[in-house]
Amino acid sequence: MKFDVAILGAGPAGLAAARAAGRRSASVALIDDNVTAGGQIWRGAPRIAVPTGVRFFPQTRVFDLRPGFMLLTESHGAMEASRLILATGARELLLPFPGWTVPGVFGAGGLQALVKSGLPVGGKRVMVAGSGPLLVAVAAALRTAGARVVGITEQVPLGRIVPFLAKYPAKLPQAFALRARLLGVPYWTGTWPVRFDEGMVTLSGGRTVAVDYLACGFGLVPNTEAAQLLGCRLDGGFVAVDSRQETSVAGVYCAGEPTGIGGLDKALEDGERAGAAATGQAVNPSRGAFVRDLAAAFHLDPRLFDLAEPSTVVCRCEDVALGTLRPYREWREAKLMTRCGMGPCQGRICGPITNCLLGWSAESVRRPLVPVAAELLSKDVLQP
């Protein structure tokens, strides 16, 4: 299968890119590993339809990318495209504290996704903890699903959130609408969980709260691995792009969270620009400062990096505790000696954690992008 443009990821950024590219280009492929388009925020109910003329490949995981460009998928074999738009989104940042690996603790967005796919939470006491605008959205979704949200803890002090919201009044209605639905739910700022033990969350400051579920998210980590596999340059952990969303690799564009965490509006704008640029249309300049302001407003309190104890597990795949990692100076050394990051997630979860706690940066990405049946790797796609 051959296309002018292939778009990886059908979240807001990918859908906006598809819409823009579809205006001009004859053949556009939109690829996503979920059942439906929509990405993280619109999971299952996208507010932009897949444009007619664009071929949508749901439930299609891309496990490798090659120059030229070739996308290797689990269900549709190799797809070729002259230009590539990477709209791979972000994942949650989890931070370790004593008890963070016991049953009952979830990623905040992860729990939200589970609920959307049918996990019953009716009557369950849930605390949503961490940082960022996502927490409020998650709490609202949980409430709608019948959960008793016993509180939201946001690590940022109130004094930093207020000026942020004042600067971005366009985000206010969104925030207020969500707040209204959360009426009566305590919103503790400058607070975070320090321990979870037998259904009891201990918060910084000493308060304890009984819960059935603790949903944690300390911000978002960009999914840059696909871009890295193609050799795209990163800048400060994000995929570097020019004003047309083109990466350092000609013909590869990137849109949405991988170029800077900015949520829905930014993803839509990025996607529009990338789709237009990849098909030779005029491109509107970026409005830009939001990503920086969001990062500044919600930057993490360093005390969050001191919660884990020596026995607290950091790498869940290989069961490596913080104390085991301490003697090492860098990611690769620790990885070689302790096998931290060598499990199925390949450091996607513990890499960002060691970055926060120990200042390490993870090494380059290896194939496959995601675990894949050996059989699929045995087919030589480059030879007919």
Place this chain on the structure above:
Amino acid sequence: MTPSPDVMIVGAGIVGAACAYELARAGARVEVIDSGLPGGGATAAGMGHLVVLDDNEAELALTKYSVGLWHSLAKELPAAAEFWGCGTVWVAADEVEMAGALAKLSVYRQNGLAAELLDERQLYEAEPNLRAGLAGGLLVNGDAMVYAPVATRFLLEQSKAKVTRAAVTSLDDLKAGAVVCATGAMAPALVPGLRVRPRKGYLAITDRYPGFARHPLVELGYLQSAHGDSNESVAFNVQPRPTGQLLIGSSRQYADSTASLLEPMLARAFAYMPGLRACSVIRTWTGFRASTPDKLPMIGRLRDRIYLATGHEGLGVTTSLGTAKILTAEILGYAPPIPAWPYRVERFDV
């Protein structure tokens, strides 16, 4: 000013680390220098199978001696080195290879090595995930596995040698009584004209499938892949890790071959273990073996105070300990523990 050491070792892979360990035990003051992380070169890329091979007498002598040394060291190794006395199962596809297994059995027995011939049914019982219809195999009991990066670090720590991170550009500039070049496949950069060629190998590792394979499994045709000089070759070689993960190898190619051998290597593995097709691969990578024309290592004096310990091809984890004994004897002027002439550097022109 600190006095210059008796021996400066360049390269902190398993070979350099073993040399540091042995020389220090013999009383020498040793320092080690590496441009990267200790154990981060070929040592991190390989499988860590400690295996006796019998392609020729010299190889048999060095591997047998070295595997014995590993067993002696085993109880001192930290748990993270994952030493596992798992043996090896050599797989015979047909009657011709079964005859090869029989010949191998007699060689191993003559050399005092425990081994058992497996018929078709016994092979299947030992390894139920091998395909049906194989002729049989040979179980070599004394072989083992080790996680080489941790073993490397252990040997370095035991040596108490100072380890410096720096790239060496000239061996002659190093101040020491003796200088050992243990830079693996990169040795020709420091010794121009050295008959060592990098030989690339692919590996894949799977998620955990406990019990899927119980021993390191190698096809009897492996020696031909390893010792032949064909530009590209693959062989069935699957090794379980203690966690239940499976390492899938092996492939060999020299620098003039740019093809990906990952695909044919996996296809070869499926031909022996069809169930591998469905196993989830979490990572693939490549590493470089240091290959000499006769596939035996170069151990000993190059010139003046410069010594070599390289050229270990696909066996350097296994033969590191024997290499260290031989080299230590030569530097300190003792008689070698096994005849050392087959590994001498001057068998090739530099």
